[in-house]
Every structure is written in structure tokens, then in C-alpha cells.
Amino acid sequence: MGGPEIERLIGLLAKLPGFGPRSGRRAALRMLQEPEARMMPLANALIEAARAVRPCSLCGNLDSRDPCAICADPHRDHSLVCVVEGVGDLWALERASVYRGLYHVLGGTLSPLAGIGPQDLSVGPLLARVEGGGVGEVILALGATVDGATTAHWLTDRLKPLGVPVTRVAQGVPIGGALDVLDDGTLAAALRARRPS
Amino acid sequence: MGGPEIERLIGLLAKLPGFGPRSGRRAALRMLQEPEARMMPLANALIEAARAVRPCSLCGNLDSRDPCAICADPHRDHSLVCVVEGVGDLWALERASVYRGLYHVLGGTLSPLAGIGPQDLSVGPLLARVEGGGVGEVILALGATVDGATTAHWLTDRLKPLGVPVTRVAQGVPIGGALDVLDDGTLAAALRARRPS
Numbered sequence: 001m002g003g004p005e006i007e008r009l010i011g012l013l014a015k016l017p018g019f020g021p022r023s024g025r026r027a028a029l030r031m032l033q034e035p036e037a038r039m040m041p042l043a044n045a046l047i048e049a050a051r052a053v054r055p056c057s058l059c060g061n062l063d064s065r066d067p068c069a070i071c072a073d074p075h076r077d078h079s080l081v082c083v084v085e086g087v088g089d090l091w092a093l094e095r096a097s098v099y100r101g102l103y104h105v106l107g108g109t110l111s112p113l114a115g116i117g118p119q120d121l122s123v124g125p126l127l128a129r130v131e132g133g134g135v136g137e138v139i140l141a142l143g144a145t146v147d148g149a150t151t152a153h154w155l156t157d158r159l160k161p162l163g164v165p166v167t168r169v170a171q172g173v174p175i176g177g178a179l180d181v182l183d184d185g186t187l188a189a190a191l192r193a194r195r196p197s
Numbered sequence: 198m199g200g201p202e203i204e205r206l207i208g209l210l211a212k213l214p215g216f217g218p219r220s221g222r223r224a225a226l227r228m229l230q231e232p233e234a235r236m237m238p239l240a241n242a243l244i245e246a247a248r249a250v251r252p253c254s255l256c257g258n259l260d261s262r263d264p265c266a267i268c269a270d271p272h273r274d275h276s277l278v279c280v281v282e283g284v285g286d287l288w289a290l291e292r293a294s295v296y297r298g299l300y301h302v303l304g305g306t307l308s309p310l311a312g313i314g315p316q317d318l319s320v321g322p323l324l325a326r327v328e329g330g331g332v333g334e335v336i337l338a339l340g341a342t343v344d345g346a347t348t349a350h351w352l353t354d355r356l357k358p359l360g361v362p363v364t365r366v367a368q369g370v371p372i373g374g375a376l377d378v379l380d381d382g383t384l385a386a387a388l389r390a391r392r393p394s
Contacts, residue, residue, distance in 0.1 A: 005250055006261070009245075012239045016210075029288075035250070040247055041209055045206045049205075049225075050237055053200065053202055053229055069200065
């Protein structure tokens with residue numbers, strides 16, 4: 001049905017999150033009808049992003065600069081560090097435009113059942129950042145899941161002895177929900193109503 | 198939020214059919230976390246498909262060979278020509294594995310309201326194929342839409358004087374439906390129950 005090139009393209013498109021074989025075929029067909037306008041720009045964007053984008057060595061955000069644009073921004077409050085599970089959560093908070101501090105991307109949550117311990121997350125670098133000084137508050141913006149709450153509790157126990165105030169986003173995060181699917185208003189309310197952890 | 202490379206990638210992914218800004222971000226994030234495993238293979242598949250795939254000069258199917266694998270297959274019945282609106286319809290019929298003749302991709306349907314006339318479709322090449330001889334039946338497999346029915350009627354009027362039997366897929370195509378979203382059983386039934394046009 002059109003040769004191995006088409007089959008391979010459909011197979012890879014079908015693996016995109018939210019896609020399956022049918023939507024993969026549909027996307028492939030749409031693109032094959034305008035290869036120069038649709039396929040080469042996407043191919044070039046993929047190559048360029050794969051070449052340029054790296055995790056920020058300070059916070060773990062994905063950026064083509066290192067330190068990332070957020071860590072390097074002198075207009076942001078460098079004494080505030082907001083801990084998030086993943087870059088998707090960071091993106092969600094940035095879209096809400098309510099937070100002007102820095103971030104720390106944990107890379108997941110503690111999950112004894114899934115065998116994910118502190119050594120699998122960016123915990124050491126977070127503690128080192130706080131020990132290095134200059135951090136006036138750590139905001140834990142983790143999902144309101146069992147693993148998120150466990151992780152927040154565990155991190156609070158590690159951070160408190162370092163003498164830094166630790167807060168948690170609170171009001172507005174629905175129980176069982178992940179942070180990166182919330183609307184901007186809910187995210188803003190949760191940030192404003194943060195309470196001591 | 199991560200530099201122009203990420204923004205550009207999200208923007209292009211968001212334009213895929215079925216995708217929007219949210220799913221574009223989700224796909225970009227998933228790929229950026231495994232650039233070598235996810236981004237480069239897709240980039241290469243896009244480049245390779247854009248380079249290799251062309252419309253078949255005989256039937257209009259998309260393939261990396263010309264004539265396409267279907268037109269070049271000696272085991273198929275070269276006296277049968279099935280006229281479809283687009284390559285997606287051809288793919289749907291091939292997945293149903295019930296048709297062993299050749300195809301002719303029309304490239305759309307006549308649509309006076311949208312200003313689409315015979316000169317915008319592959320009508321001339323179809324008539325030339327039939328006039329060239331060797332075609333024992335033309336099967337019109339167009340969608341059961343107003344434009345599809347109009348086109349089938351118009352094509353029948355042009356093909357009949359050439360002395361070739363013209364049939365239409367009939368039973369099982371739901372009114373108002375497009376051909377490439379049907380299940381294989383319905384497609385098979387519609388092919389079997391084709392009637393003189």
C-alpha cells in the first residue's frame with residue numbers, strides 16, 4: 001500500500017501520544033499531499049529541536065539555552081524555587097503567567113510501588129541548590145495524587161532542616177488530578193493559597 | 198518557554214489533523230524526552246517519504262514506485278478500474294482485501310458550489326484510460342454524498358458512450374458518509390452489491 005516509506009511514516013505517526021493507526025494514516029495522507037509544505041518543515045523542526053534542546057543544568061527545564069531562559073532571566077525572583085514533577089507542569093505554570101520565580105524539575109514522583117526512589121529523581125541537585133544559599137522559599141507544586149503527596153511530605157522532611165520555608169500549592173488542585181491539565185485560574189488560585197508544608 | 202525550536206515544533210505538531218495546541222505540546226514533550234529514539238526516526242521517515250513518494254502516473258495512487266505496486270501487479274485484474282475520490286479511499290478498500298482490480302484516483306468530487314469542475318479532477322486521464330482499451334468495467338466507488346452522487350452520475354454519462362459497463366458501489370454505504378471511515382464488512386458488502394449505473 002504505497003511502499004515501505006509510507007508504512008514507516010504511518011507507523012511512527014501512530015505512536016504519537018493521542019494518535020493510533022487511523023489518525024496516523026490520516027496525518028500521513030494529509031502530509032503526503034503537500035510534502036514540501038508539510039513534511040519538510042516538520043522534519044527540519046524535529047532535527048533542529050533534537051539538536052538544540054537539552055535539560056537546563058540548573059533546573060531541568062528543556063531549552064535550547066543552558067541555563068534556560070527562566071534561570072537566566074534577571075527579572076525573575078531567584079529566591080523562589082517551585083518544584084514540579086515534569087516540564088509539562090512547568091509549561092502549564094508559565095502559561096498561567098502567575099509565577100515569576102524559578103523552577104526545579106524533579107523528573108517524577110517517589111513511587112515505592114513502581115520502584116521509583118529518591119535516587120531516580122533530581123532530589124540531590126535540589127538539596128544542593130538550597131544548601132548553596134539564596135533560596136528564600138521552596139514551593140512544592142506536585143500533583144494531588146498519592147505519589148505527589150508522598151513526595152511532597154518526603155521533600156518537606158528533607159528541606160525543613162536546611163532552614164528554608166517550604167510551602168505547597170493547595171487550594172484548587174482537584175484530588176487525583178495531574179497539574180498539567182488544570183486551567184490557568186485554578187493554577188493561579190492554588191499558587192496564591194499556598195500554605196506551610 | 199524553551200526557545201524557538203520547541204515553539205516551532207509544537208506549532209507544526211499542532212497542525213496535524215486531529216491535533217491542537219494541547220496535543221501538540223504533549224507530543225513535543227514526549228519526543229523531547231527521548232530525542233534519539235523518537236524525533237530522529239520520525240524526521241528521517243518524513244524526509245524519506247517526501248523524497249520517494251509520488252502519485253502513480255497511471256492511477257494517481259501514492260507510492261514510491263511508478264507505476265504503483267497495484268498497477269504493476271500482474272496478479273490483479275487489469276480489466277477492472279475502481280474510481281475513488283482520494284487515496285484514503287483506496288487505502289480503505291485495500292485494507293478490506295475484497296478488491297483485486299485496479300484504481301483510478303479522481304482527486305475529489307465535482308462541486309459546483311465549491312467551484313470544482315471536471316478540469317480540477319483526473320477525469321481526462323480516466324476517459325483516456327477507458328478509450329485506450331482493455332477496461333471491462335468501471336466501478337464508481339464514490340461517497341454517498343450529494344457531490345459524490347453528482348459526480349457518479351456525471352461520470353456515467355461520459356463513460357457509457359465509450360461502451361464500457363459502469364457500476365456503482367451501492368448497498369451498505371450510509372447516506373451522508375465518506376468512504377474511508379467505513380468498516381471492512383460494509384465496504385465488502387457495497388462492492389459485492391454493485392449495480393449498473
